[in-house]
Amino acid sequence: MSPQNLHFGDDVVIKPGATLQARGGLYFGSHIVVAAGVTILTSSHEYDQPDVLPYGTAFRDKPVRIGDFVWIGMNVTVIPGVTIGEGAVIGAGAVVQRDVPRLSVAAGNPATVVKERDSAAFERARAAGWTISDIRGGPEALGFSTASEFDKHLDDLKAVLATHDMIRSSDLVSLGTPPEFCPAVLYHAASRLEGRFVWDEQTSEFVVTKK
Numbered sequence: 001m002s003p004q005n006l007h008f009g010d011d012v013v014i015k016p017g018a019t020l021q022a023r024g025g026l027y028f029g030s031h032i033v034v035a036a037g038v039t040i041l042t043s044s045h046e047y048d049q050p051d052v053l054p055y056g057t058a059f060r061d062k063p064v065r066i067g068d069f070v071w072i073g074m075n076v077t078v079i080p081g082v083t084i085g086e087g088a089v090i091g092a093g094a095v096v097q098r099d100v101p102r103l104s105v106a107a108g109n110p111a112t113v114v115k116e117r118d119s120a121a122f123e124r125a126r127a128a129g130w131t132i133s134d135i136r137g138g139p140e141a142l143g144f145s146t147a148s149e150f151d152k153h154l155d156d157l158k159a160v161l162a163t164h165d166m167i168r169s170s171d172l173v174s175l176g177t178p179p180e181f182c183p184a185v186l187y188h189a190a191s192r193l194e195g196r197f198v199w200d201e202q203t204s205e206f207v208v209t210k211k
Contacts, residue, residue, distance in 0.1 A: 005042070009068065011133050024061030024080055029068035031131045035092070037075040040064055044080055067102065069126070087122050124199065128206070130183050150188075153177070157189050157208075167195070167208040182206075 006022040009030030017036045020026060024042030034040075043061045050056030062081030066072075070084050073092035084090065084100045091107030091114075100106045103117040144150040153175065160171050167189065169182040177185055183206045190197035195208040 011131060013133065023059065025063030027063060027065045029066060029070070029086070031068055031133070032066060032070045032072075033132065034072045035074040035076070038072050038078070039076070040078040042080050069122075069131075087117060089117065124201075128183075128199070130206075153185070154189060154192050158193055161193055161195060161208065161210060165210050168200075168203070169205050169207075 003022065005025045006020060007025075007027045009028055009032070011031045012028045013033045014020070015034060015036040015038075018034050018038040019040070021039075021041045021043060026040060026042050042064050043059050045055035046058040046060055047055040051058070060080065064078055064080065065083045067084060067086035067088065069087045070089070072078070072084075072090045073094070075092055076090050076094045076096065078084070078090075078096045082096050082099060084096065085102035085104065087103040088100045089105045090096060090100065090111065091105065093109070094107050094111040095109040096106065096111045098110070100111070101113065103119055103122060104113045105115045105117060106112060107114050144153065156175050157167055157171070160167050164171075167186060169179065169186070172182045172185055173179055186206050186208050187197050189195065190208045193208065194211060196211050197206065197208055199205075200207045
């Protein structure tokens, strides 16, 4: 693994079963999710001028660099020397042999760019200052002492949604939720109440609406 050549930014999530081969240098930015079964290689055996067969005893080392806010899907393979740009998404099962530009979605073997992400939506989400790690977690991470306390809070929010068709951060604050926890609580409420967790452009905040 060569841990001395492995470099992490903040909030890098590596799911189980991922293989990180850092001999040639592996550099992660921040707020990255690497899904299960991903393999990232930074070195390969010398085979063009081998001293023994089927490949030589020497190595070819090439660093891999992964930018901020990248999502790498399940069972992706990243070949030595690749740079994955900020905000890129790599589809499940892809084999990444060449650089992936910023805000690109790449898929296939070999991986090719299949679409571009909405840059305005990306910048809006970045400006909101929340990542997927911020809004996931148990009740304690959301400012509640127990799961039952959180469940009671959800009952109150269910009544709000039934009456107003939308839950806003101001509704949470009136129920006693600290403002810094509002987006995370809304995210969980959407799942539990079968609502939609969306960004309201008019008020520049996350809200929960009826599906």
